[in-house]
Amino acid sequence: xxxxxxxxxxxxxxxxxxxxxxxxxxxxxxxxxxxxxxxxxxxxxxxxxxxxxxxxxxxxxxxxxxxxxxxxxxxxxxxxxxxxxxxxxxxxxxxxxxxxxxxxxxxxxxxxxxxxxxxxxxxxxxxxxxxxxxxxxxxxxxxxxxxxxxxxxxxxxxxxxxxxxxxxxxxxxxxxxxxxxxxxxxxxxxxxxxxxxxxxxxxxxxxxxxxxxxxxxxxxxxxxxxxxxxxxxxxxxxxxxxxxxxxxxxxxxxxxxxxxxxxxxxxxxxxxxxxxxxxxxxxxxxxxxxxxxxxxxxxxxxxxxxxxxxxxxxxxxxxxxxxxxxxxxxxxxxxxxxxxxxxxxxxxxxxxxxxxxxxxxxxxxxxxxxxxxxxxxxxxxxxxxxxxxxxxxxxxxxxxxxxxxxxxxxxxxxxxxxxxxxxxxxxxxxxxxxxxxxxxxxxxxxxxxxxxxxxxxxxxxxxxxxxxxxxxxxxxxxxxxxxxxxxxxxxxxxxxxxxxxxxxxxxxxxxxxxxxxxxxxxxxxxxxxxxxxxxxxxxxxxxxxxxxxxxxxxxxxxxxxxxxxxxxxxxxxxxxxxxxxxxxxxxxxxxxxxxxxxxxxxxxxxxxxxxxxxxxxxxxxxxxxxxxxxxxxxxxxxxxxx
Ligand code: F3S
Numbered sequence: 001x002x003x004x005x006x007x008x009x010x011x012x013x014x015x016x017x018x019x020x021x022x023x024x025x026x027x028x029x030x031x032x033x034x035x036x037x038x039x040x041x042x043x044x045x046x047x048x049x050x051x052x053x054x055x056x057x058x059x060x061x062x063x064x065x066x067x068x069x070x071x072x073x074x075x076x077x078x079x080x081x082x083x084x085x086x087x088x089x090x091x092x093x094x095x096x097x098x099x100x101x102x103x104x105x106x107x108x109x110x111x112x113x114x115x116x117x118x119x120x121x122x123x124x125x126x127x128x129x130x131x132x133x134x135x136x137x138x139x140x141x142x143x144x145x146x147x148x149x150x151x152x153x154x155x156x157x158x159x160x161x162x163x164x165x166x167x168x169x170x171x172x173x174x175x176x177x178x179x180x181x182x183x184x185x186x187x188x189x190x191x192x193x194x195x196x197x198x199x200x201x202x203x204x205x206x207x208x209x210x211x212x213x214x215x216x217x218x219x220x221x222x223x224x225x226x227x228x229x230x231x232x233x234x235x236x237x238x239x240x241x242x243x244x245x246x247x248x249x250x251x252x253x254x255x256x257x258x259x260x261x262x263x264x265x266x267x268x269x270x271x272x273x274x275x276x277x278x279x280x281x282x283x284x285x286x287x288x289x290x291x292x293x294x295x296x297x298x299x300x301x302x303x304x305x306x307x308x309x310x311x312x313x314x315x316x317x318x319x320x321x322x323x324x325x326x327x328x329x330x331x332x333x334x335x336x337x338x339x340x341x342x343x344x345x346x347x348x349x350x351x352x353x354x355x356x357x358x359x360x361x362x363x364x365x366x367x368x369x370x371x372x373x374x375x376x377x378x379x380x381x382x383x384x385x386x387x388x389x390x391x392x393x394x395x396x397x398x399x400x401x402x403x404x405x406x407x408x409x410x411x412x413x414x415x416x417x418x419x420x421x422x423x424x425x426x427x428x429x430x431x432x433x434x435x436x437x438x439x440x441x442x443x444x445x446x447x448x449x450x451x452x453x454x455x456x457x458x459x460x461x462x463x464x465x466x467x468x469x470x471x472x473x474x475x476x477x478x479x480x481x482x483x484x485x486x487x488x489x490x491x492x493x494x495x496x497x498x499x500x501x502x503x504x505x506x507x508x509x510x511x512x513x514x515x516x517x518x519x520x521x522x523x524x525x526x527x528x529x530x531x532x533x534x535x536x537x538x539x540x541x542x543x544x545x546x547x548x549x550x551x552x553x554x555x556x557x558x559x560x561x562x563x564x565x566x567x568x569x570x571x572x573x574x575x576x577x578x579x580x581x582x583x584x585x586x587x588x589x590x591x592x593x594x595x596x597x598x599x600x601x602x603x604x605x606x607x608x609x610x611x612x613x614x615x616x617x618x619x620x621x622x623x624x625x626x627x628x629x630x631x632x633x634x635x636x637x638x639x640x641x642x
Contacts, residue, residue, distance in 0.1 A: 014096025038263035077132015120162025205232035215261030222261025460492030504576025579618035
């Protein structure tokens with residue numbers, strides 16, 4: 001609740017002067033005020049407690065003792081002064097100087113024969129006092145109708161006003177007087193303090209929800225303040241002291257004004273003001289339970305209470321709701337916020353502006369999320385954590401990856417431990433990486449996948465070499481195939497499967513035997529430093545194991561011509577077992593070279609004429625299978641002779 005206290009509230013200059021004067025005499029005996037010093041019961045009672053009593057008539061003075069009589073600010077008729085003097089009373093005249101001035105005007109002008117008109121309330125003590133300074137009976141006018149009843153006259157007239165009379169009403173009455181009377185002198189005797197208080201009361205009353213007017217029950221100027229206020233503010237309350245105040249009346253009031261009549265002591269105004277301030281504070285505390293204060297840049301929690309496609313309304317327990325625009329929620333300009341959040345969702349937001357000019361609080365969800373992400377990324381950078389992100393864009397210089405809503409750039413040189421010619425293959429993939437640079441202010445958040453791969457390979461290689469030994473069967477995949485062999489990825493290191501170890505037989509072209517990515521199960525033939533030699537020539541498939549039986553001398557076998565030289569042809573009896581058919585063993589006739597008789601791939605049948613397993617050498621002879629024609633001829637000749 002806002003409280004507006006009128007600056008002009010309370011004692012005016014004249015009243016303050018009279019009250020101060022009375023308190024000066026509280027230590028003395030036989031001190032009286034002529035009438036209550038002010039229209040305020042509290043002050044009057046206090047002075048009474050301090051020995052200063054009230055007389056209403058000069059006859060009330062004790063006849064046997066000298067008395068001191070204080071004249072209050074309203075003043076008294078001249079007759080009272082005279083009477084007091086005649087009784088030997090010591091007069092302390094605390095008549096307000098402004099009132100005293102009126103006395104002087106009235107006394108002088110009446111002595112000069114002027115008609116005296118006093119505009120004011122006939123029953124008010126001040127007016128009674130003024131009347132008493134005129135040498136003849138003045139006219140007292142308190143209303144427009146009384147003014148209109150004036151009889152036209154050409155007399156010289158002096159017009160004065162009660163100091164606390166309403167200024168506008170005074171002017172209206174003066175207008176009427178001037179029309180009816182010919183020779184009029186108007187003295188502007190309305191006290192400025194009163195006019196000022198009334199003006200301020202009107203101004204305050206026009207802009208508050210409730211108005212408190214403090215003053216004594218009999219204070220006419222307080223009553224006037226009440227009337228003025230009531231016209232502007234229906235909820236105007238007239239009280240004498242704090243005890244008259246009903247606080248429940250103000251529980252739902254957000255702005256209250258306080259003014260006080262000229263005779264209201266300051267301490268009463270202070271009491272009322274303090275109590276209203278306390279009530280205001282209590283209201284504030286009460287409100288604090290449900291309403292919070294916020295400041296720009298603060299991160300606060302709220303609840304979604306409304307969602308539109310491009311705007312979210314958030315209850316942040318503040319006097320105004322918060323608004324999140326689409327841009328402050330997401331970077332995705334095509335997003336429909338109704339698909340992303342729903343009423344009732346809790347949300348943590350940052351205050352961008354406490355008032356957007358229309359009383360709303362501007363909030364950002366995106367900035368909170370970004371800061372959280374940045375915190376996470378910074379932590380990951382410091383701790384060299386492995387992050388995962390999705391490749392959302394392939395650019396000429398590398399990959400743009402989204403990781404925890406943040407954009408990370410992986411330069412092409414850091415994508416892999418090998419040169420990656422085709423970065424497009426990473427598009428849409430989840431990739432792992434570490435951060436090598438983190439500077440969000442400069443928008444430099446750089447990822448490094450290569451480092452991760454190198455380190456992992458190193459660790460895998462170490463684990464592999466600790467695990468493997470010569471003779472061990474290992475599994476891997478074909479990584480690369482060359483003319484001399486195939487490199488097999490064993491998970492940490494590559495093993496070389498040389499062309500000679502691919503088969504017991506002869507392999508002409510490894511590329512015709514292996515394809516990249518193909519699984520291979522081989523055995524480790526040798527380890528030399530970081531070099532691993534592999535072989536597929538498993539001993540249990542060694543064709544020479546049973547060769548002694550199959551290829552015994554005298555056995556007839558068949559095979560294909562694998563290759564030929566000038567001295568003979570090599571016949572493959574089975575993979576890994578080649579036998580030599582010497583040129584001299586091809587025929588009974590002389591043959592220059594095997595090519596004259598055979599072609600590569602041609603099947604031949606021959607007799608094993610030599611077998612040396614220690615040298616893995618087998619000799620064949622086709623000639624041995626050709627019948628000896630000379631022997632046949634001799635046999636025929638012998639038969640003919642018999
Ligand atoms: Fe004097 Fe004006 Fe007060 S006339 S008593 S200062 S209201």
